[in-house]
Amino acid sequence: MPVILDAGTISYRDPETGKLVEVPVTGGQCKMQWKADWAMRWVGLGVDYEMAGKDLSESVTLSSRISRILGSVPPEGFSYELFLDENGEKISKSRGNGLTMEDWLKYGTPESLSFYMYQSPRKAKKLHFDIIPKTVDDYITHLARYPDQDNAQQLANAVWHVHNGTPPMQKLPVSFAMLLNLVSASNADDKQSLWGYVSSYAQGAGPEEYPLLDQLMDYALVYYENFVKPNKKYRSPTEDERRGLESLVRTLTELADNLPAADYQNAVFAVGNEQGYDTLRDWFSALYEILLGQKQGPRMGSFIALYGRRKTIDLITGKLAGYK
Secondary structure (H helix, E strand, C coil), rough: EEEEECCCCCCCCHHHHHCCCECCCCCCCCCHHHHHHHHHHHHHHHCEEEEEHHHHHHHHHHHHHHHCCCCCCEEEEEEEEEEECCCCCCCCCCCCCCHHHHHHHHCCCHHEEEEHCCCCCCEEECCCCHHHHHHHHHHHHHHHHHHCCCCCHHHHCHHHHHCCCCCCCCCCCCCHHHHHHHHHHHCCHHHHHHHHHHHHCCCCCCCCCCHHHHCCCHHHHHHHHHHHHHHHHCCCCCCHHHHHHHHHHHHHCCCCCCCCCHHHHHHHHHHHHHHCCCHHHHHHHHHHHHHHHCCCCCCCCCCCHHHHHHHHHHHHHHHHHHHH
């Protein structure tokens, strides 16, 4: 392929017509191969900082060499690790095993996405829909810690960077995971119903005082409908579990409303101990599977305090009646 330096063109013979075609190399008429093109962009645009995934490390090395040959200084770089799916495999467009930013923002706040991206960029991170609720709660936890931290700790807190040094001062009365469990148990389909439970649990709580929590309720309703509800699998209690649930109903009936979550948690523990489980994990797993239709769940004391003692009794008796 002849190169005409003075004219800034290259020429080639069209394979279909056999005619010689001369094309300028500027104005978007030509494109270099990827690794050389990257170096040309650095030099031509004066790029001084470039992030790249670990899988492009060889391209970074070669493009840096080309930049130096052209008398330029390659940009400072930052190499980040890859994103993995729920099976620990590399996310690929062709396989469609990842999720987009738009996907995330259907179920979590923009700040939670920024928080996720900020954390441990040099480590491979799993990126799938189940990660979203955990990340939202991690963000909420860091936000709650911020006001009580000293200057050094605040600068090390990701929310300082997510909010450009001015994170909102909010400590939420309930977590995102607890909201999901509340939606699951109550079958709520609107925020007004959720606020009814939350305002009873945290006296005076409302959307004006907790705008972030109000926003999270929208996400919780959508996430539950699309991911939690379709995967629920309730099971019947065994005879031993039935006796344990009946004992739990009697215990809760003797307690008062609006007690601290720890009091309800101790009551659930006591009933579990009475049933002679080898490990109380089996008792709590049974509660989650029978009452909520899922393998894992919230601290039962916190759930009872939020959902309500009487509502919890109704939930248990309803499940027992349904399995007779």
